[in-house]
Amino acid sequence: MNVHIQANADKRARDLSSAIQALAANFTGRVVTADAADYDAVRGIAHSNWDERPLLVARVANAADVADVIGFARRHDLEIAVRSGGHSVCGHSTCEGGVVIDLRDMQGLDIDLHAMTVWAGTGLTAGQVTQALDQHGVVVGFGDSATVGIGGITLGGGVGYLTRKLGLTIDSLIAAEIVTATGSILRVDEANHADLFWAIRGGGGNFGVVTRFQYRLNALPHFTGGPLVLPATPEVLAGFVAAAKAAPEELTTILMAMPAPPMPFLPPEIVGQTVLIGMMAYAGPVAEAQAALAPFRALATPIADLVGPGPYSMMYLPEDPSFKPTLSVRTLFKNGIDVGEAARILQHLDACDAPMRMAQLRVLGGAAARVSADATAYAHRDAEMLIGFLAMDGSAEAAARHDGWAGAGVAALGGARRGTYVNFLGHEGEDMLRKTYPEKTWARLRAIKQRYDAGNVFRRNQNISPAA
Incomplete structure (x- = not known):
């Protein structure tokens, strides 16, 4: 029996090898297999929670390449993963033993x-x-x-x-x-x-x-934006959220409560201490931006204030491409935050030992809320806030521990009773996906x-x- 099983396995391997050669021969892009010198670099994704080894990575060049790879995978009963930027929080950008359709070369x-x-x-x-x-x-x-x-x-x-x-x-x-x-x-x-x-x-x-x-x-003829760093107190955190909800729609904010990173605009003695980093984005004239920002600057004396006019792309802070941590994330929709809940958020950050950890608060509404809930498959149009707990570390064991920490943070704020934003949804079970x-x-x-x-x-x- 074992001889027959091995023989069948050997035949499948030969058939697959021949099929891969045929696929590559008619491919506009590039088919990368485990014998390629850059296989490990190509198969890597943004987070190190997963270390999957696909049978091949298809660096497609056009839609016809994609169709060919789908046909190949279906004929050979192989799982398909699809990769764009590779940031899936569940590692869906890769797979073990299957086929990755890698879209990174499609940059028209x-x-x-x-x-x-x-x-x-x-x-x-x-x-x-x-x-x-x-x-x-x-x-x-x-x-x-x-x-x-x-x-x-x-x-x-x-x-x-x-x-x-x-x-x-x-x-x-x-x-x-x-x-x-x-x-x-x-x-x-x-x-x-x-x-x-x-x-x-x-x-x-x-x-x-x-x-x-x-x-x-x-x-977007005028734009004002950048980071506003404030002291991390419950009063300032809750006040920031209230100000963001009351702000004109031209202002969108993302607030991060986190240990201060070693950035050149922060005093050295602040690094490692919990601070509030508000990413401020005002789509409108500079004078109007200054008026909209005033309530935030009045919450406390800023530790750093780099908010100013410039191109919209300046909102994207520098990222180290070699930094590939394990990621843990859990999120919920919520209507608001009071001072007591703000205190719980800050206390919960202290309960995590990840070198990079944060609570992230996004006030929604505005134009997004004016679209009918049934107009698109995204149906959380009436959600007022999206809150997340995130941790980055260096091992799968740490990630599992931080998953529990992030989930406890969500539970402390009432839980994700209406589901959550699908792009931030981790491995949280069928019930959570259904609620989403x-x-x-x-x-x-x-x-x-x-x-x-x-x-x-x-x-x-x-x-x-x-x-x-």
Whole structure:
């Protein structure tokens, strides 16, 4: 019996080797296997929680390459992972023994200032697109990190520095090019495959591989932003949240309570002490920005104040590309924070031993809240705040411990009773995923999944199973 099993395994290995050679021979991009000198570098992702070894990484060059890889994987019953920036908080950007469709080489950027639109390849990062658009005084609102791929953030919704002024990333999405489980290459928009276009705006990567996005450009002739560092007291934290909720929609803030990092603008004696770093983003004239910022500066004497006029891309703080920590994150939606809850947040930070830990508070509303909850698959339009606990460390054992810490922080604030933002959803079980989508939204997503991916080919994601 063992001889037959080994013989079958050897035959499968030979068949796969021949099939990989055939795939590579007709490929415009590059097929990277374990014998390549750069295999380890190519297979790596943004976080070190996972160290998966895929059978191959397909560095696709176009939609036809994507279709070929999907067909190859289906013929050989191999799991598919899809990678844009590689920042999936669950490690969905890679897989063990399967096929990774790596979109990083798809970096086409077609800016049409007359039509005020841009087609962007899914391999681009938020920082790359933003810097290119800065030169023309226009913007698409992505998240708060330059290195995050536009694919993942867009498909999950897109909460960032312009949410209150321009809405979510998906609110600027006009169309997309997507390769389905059958290898069909489709353009989706309000007039073509409108059901699929609805689903990819918040439903994640469940429905195919998006190779290009078309966004509406937004004029941004004036911008003021940057970090405002304040003392970490419960009163200042709660006051910051109250001021952010009362601010004009032109101002979007992301507040981080965290140990002060060794940054050149911070006094050395502050480094390592818990501070509040408010990332302030005002989309409007400078004089109006100063008036909107005044209530925050009045909360306490700033430790550092680098908020000023400049290009929007300055919001993306420098990141070390070699820094690949383990990541733990848990989040919840909440209406507000009082002083008592602010104290609990700061106390909870002291209970974590990760070298990098934070509580992150994003006040929402504004333009994002004016879109109907059923207009897109992202349905948390009425949520007033998104709060997260994050920890970065250096081992899988530490990550497991910090998962518990982050979950306890969410529980201390009442728990994620309505689910959470899918792009920040960790391995939290089917029940949490179900809560993240309202009942009608979930049912509609399952029906669309059945129509376009009945076999659940795309399951390395926050998976929405096809309707029966």
